[in-house]
Amino acid sequence: MPVFDEPVYTVNVLENSPINTLVIDLNATDPDEGTNGEVVYSFINFVSNLTKQMFKIDPKTGVITVNGVLDHEELHIHEIDVQAKDLGPNSIPAHCKVIVNVIDINDNAPEIKLLSENSEMVEVSENAPLGYVIALVRVSDNDSGANGKVQCRLQGNVPFRLNEFESFSTLLVDGRLDREQRDMYNLTILAEDSGYPPLRSSKSFAVKVTDLEHHHHHH
Structure with a gap:
């Protein structure tokens, strides 16, 4: 089965970061060969809708990127639960959590x-x-x-x-x-x-x- 290096990853991303800004490149390693070793990444369903709008994950590479307008004032921590599953017949998914701190930039005037x-x-x-x-x-x-x-x-x-x-x-x-x-x-x-x-x-x-x-x- 695939495994992540860490159960939890914490990353900082500036608010108002452009779309496609890299958040993290996740990597679940799977020792199996062939389709059993091919890993598919996805967000787990109970990730909030707001978080789903803000980020996307590439199912093949595990790269998470910014996909919306991050606003520190609206929400300054996003928690993303990710699973990695190989394509084998009775595969057991690996899980990790990515905590994204949205860093405040000075975008509000007094x-x-x-x-x-x-x-x-x-x-x-x-x-x-x-x-x-x-x-x-x-x-x-x-x-x-x-x-x-x-x-x-x-x-x-x-x-x-x-x-x-x-x-x-x-x-x-x-x-x-x-x-x-x-x-x-x-x-x-x-x-x-x-x-x-x-x-x-x-x-x-x-x-x-x-x-x-x-x-x-x-x-």
Whole structure:
């Protein structure tokens, strides 16, 4: 009967690898001669449908190749159960398991969400003190590891700043606001992940300086 060298093989394949990328070249050796020594390779039926779509095996050579779009975010480990069977009359198949780790590449840009009462326009009173929080910013990135680690900054020289925490940032007042001098700011937040190469995104929004005390001005 045919035998595999190992019961389990573990291989790494980059997500988004092109079709026909080699995953592994399996080899079950069979000492018999003639048709009894001819080995046919196949996936075993209980391999999941997704895995079956992602890989194919050459029945004659035992070469497994990529056959779909591997996505680390969708599934980062595929387990493929393989059998090798010789063509003899009462052949006993050999089995092995191939564990494919789908390695994350940096293919997701950061997403910036502005959490304020009105997502396109933030309002702040001109009397807001330094450090007053006017909005929360949540940045997410679906990649893992460094590819999903994001840094944020506020562009330009404005009387506001970002304070970064673990999973969100706060946007706060960082200067004196005077509605008579300027009643509208266009702010842009830039987010960049730590992948190689990094992916960036930006979000722009308006901050309107309001005069909440206008009835006090005319004594």
